Amino acid sequence: MRSATYYAHGLYIRSKLYFPEFSLKQTSEVDVFIRFGKTYLFDNYSNKNLREIYLSKLTKIIISSSNLIYLFWNDIGIFTITKNEIIINPKTGLDLNFLKFLLFGYGFAILLHLKGRLVLHANAVEINNSAVVISGASGIGKSTISFAFHQKGYKLLCDDVLSIDIRKKCQKVYPSFPRIKLWPDVIQNFDEYPGKIPKIHNKTSKRFFNVSENFSDIEKKINTIYFIKVTGNIEIKEISPQRAIMELIKSSYCYKFFNEREVCGNLIQCSAIVNNVAIKILEVKKSYESLNKLVEIVEKDIFKN
Structure with a gap:
């Protein structure tokens, strides 16, 4: 799957998830990567190094000691978020539009916070x-x-x-x-x-x-x-x-x-x-x-x- 580049929140975003509703940008500059991959990476962490916080009834995050943030919806691991990358779990089973809804909301809000905004x-x-x-x-x-x-x-x-x-x-x-x-x-x-x-x-x-x-x-x-x-x-x-x-x-x-x-x-x-x-x-x-x-x-x- 080819990547496409978009511009939002003052950032050039190179994404493996295609957004047909948004205009493409022709640039080699990249501030944020969005890709698919493994998102539940807790094997190397003990429970004392994790913080779990509910953002809504069905949405929660788990924060590791290394400041990786994992977002869950209905106990399904959706994203791993750092200040430069959002990794999407390809096996959520969620509707694509709902995945985008979570990405444009919680996903980007957390990423922008990690960038110091x-x-x-x-x-x-x-x-x-x-x-x-x-x-x-x-x-x-x-x-x-x-x-x-x-x-x-x-x-x-x-x-x-x-x-x-x-x-x-x-x-x-x-x-x-x-x-x-x-x-x-x-x-x-x-x-x-x-x-x-x-x-x-x-x-x-x-x-x-x-x-x-x-x-x-x-x-x-x-x-x-x-x-x-x-x-x-x-x-x-x-x-x-x-x-x-x-x-x-x-x-x-x-x-x-x-x-x-x-x-x-x-x-x-x-x-x-x-x-x-x-x-x-x-x-x-x-x-x-x-x-x-x-x-x-x-x-x-x-x-x-």
């Missing part, structure tokens, strides 16, 4: 040549709000997994992949037909909506980070630096398995963001009818700066 559970769109970040609890509507901006003509930068390299002087969002996860009713609300859009995988009705025609593949300086709170109002509120740090920590994708050193590192990263980026609360209503107004108040907030 601040990884947030967040979306971002490009407004006024800058990144506007939308973060919040799982299921709160980050993708729906991002899609509302996209439908108004703004380019998507990333969906679900957002990474920032704090070591650079200017905090920027790296573009991820040109697709966004949406429920069928969200797609229908924007006059699209969900039946023509592929499911994320066969265990859900959620869809991968391709946004390659309106996607930014260039890293952008962060303008503002909005944390979504459902209150029944549509309003932007300022928050204290202390609360902003706490919101960033809660949104850190890999926080569940940080060791003591990583907790300290994450705090330093979040503090650096607060010192350089505007962070606000975006209060929202849970209704499609309010989306246009929500987009408008964010536009006014961004363009006044």
Whole structure:
């Protein structure tokens, strides 16, 4: 099987797993390898050198003393992850789309964390040549709000997994992949037909909506980070630096398995963001009818700066 090279998260990715939905890159530069191979490599480790953490009901990771991270779903070994490589177990028996779902989510979030990035559970769109970040609890509507901006003509930068390299002087969002996860009713609300859009995988009705025609593949300086709170109002509120740090920590994708050193590192990263980026609360209503107004108040907030 021949390898193909793609670009996402500011990285050139050479993969044995083909992604027909993404554009190919012609380059000899490689930052990350994705290949198939043996993933369960614990024969040389004693149990005391392993940490087991559940990321969700069916998803867990096992971390070795040498900082290899093994991801399991339903007790099936899926990936071995290092900062430069993701090895895929070829015998999982999982649907290919579900394998990609795990790869684009947990797989890349862990790899980016190992590379030293601040990884947030967040979306971002490009407004006024800058990144506007939308973060919040799982299921709160980050993708729906991002899609509302996209439908108004703004380019998507990333969906679900957002990474920032704090070591650079200017905090920027790296573009991820040109697709966004949406429920069928969200797609229908924007006059699209969900039946023509592929499911994320066969265990859900959620869809991968391709946004390659309106996607930014260039890293952008962060303008503002909005944390979504459902209150029944549509309003932007300022928050204290202390609360902003706490919101960033809660949104850190890999926080569940940080060791003591990583907790300290994450705090330093979040503090650096607060010192350089505007962070606000975006209060929202849970209704499609309010989306246009929500987009408008964010536009006014961004363009006044």
